[in-house]
Amino acid sequence: MATTTETLAIVSGDDVVRVRQKVRVRATEAGLSLVDQTKLITAASELARNTLDYGKGGHADIMTVNDTARRGVRIVFRDQGPGIPDVALALTDGFTSGNGLGHGLGGARRLVDDFDIQTAVGQGTTVTIARWRK
Amino acid sequence: MDSIPILKIGSALLVTIQVDMHDQLATQLQEDLTTRIVEHHARGVLIDISALEIVDSFIGRMLANIASVSRLLDADTVVVGMRPEVAITLVELGLGLPGVKTALNAERGLALIGGVARDEAAAGDGDDD
Structure with a gap:
């Protein structure tokens, strides 16, 4: 069961900072270890920036998941931007179409337990990540 | 807009990052530092990131860029105070920050830069005659 979803708009650099702060609060509440919190927040920072820079802005839905099986934080980043033509390539380390180091998407995937990406050219991109309490 | 203060200590510049940037x-910090290195003929730059809860690829790139630019301007950069969980995350992210010198704390970092300055002073004395 996902509870209390909080949706943040991502339209400026300040919003990327705000996403990091909200994710930290949720990760602490969910009881993630310090290392797990740090990994989740870092992944969220990368993806929020992608939403801003490549997706031309969008939203982040931050939710605490608390069911019988597991407890953690799930975040959905969605934009209506140009989409990603070649997802496999975009997930490769060293690939970047912008000004990063090219570690954004692939790096973010390594930092979380669950990673899902839905994208199509002209249809925008939705990335869902989650990190669970061990 | 707010900016991050840059302090001058001897021939070194000290930056303490205390906000979620x-x-x-x-x-802006990258540009300010570059200007100040030239202005003060700084031989070293110490960047204290002990207050930073995360370093993502953007901030990682900034640190690497500062190190590269200051090297071209004949100044050494030492990043100090990285939290253990930040180090673990950076490596997993694929950012080992090659070319960026690190020290566990500001004291050791200053010693690194000071050591460089002293070595050069000693070498300079020899050349004077």
Whole structure:
């Protein structure tokens, strides 16, 4: 069961900072270890920036998941931007179409337990990540 | 817009990052530092990131860029105070920050820069005659 979803708009650099702060609060509440919190927040920072820079802005839905099986934080980043033509390539380390180091998407995937990406050219991109309490 | 203060200690510049930086602030720090290195003929730059709860690829790139630019301007950069969980995350992210010198704390970092300055002073004395 996902509870209390909080949706943040991502339209400026300040919003990327705000996403990091909200994710930290949720990760602490969910009881993630310090290392797990740090990994989740870092992944969220990368993806929020992608939403801003490549997706031309969008939203982040931050939710605490608390069911019988597991407890953690799930975040959905969605934009209506140009989409990603070649997802496999975009997930490769060293690939970047912008000004990063090219570690954004692939790096973010390594930092979380669950990673899902839905994208199509002209249809925008939705990335869902989650990190669970061990 | 707020900016990050840059202090001068001897021939070194000290920057303590105490806020959750948005990207524009990080970019501005990079430019400010470059200007100050030249202005003060700084031989070293010490960047204290002990207050930073995360370092993502953007901030990582900023640190690497500062190190590269200051090297071209004949100054050494030492990043100090990285939290253990930040180090673990950076490596997993694929950012080992090659070319960036690190020290566990500001004291050791200053010693690194000071050591460089002293070595050069000693070498300079020899050349004077």
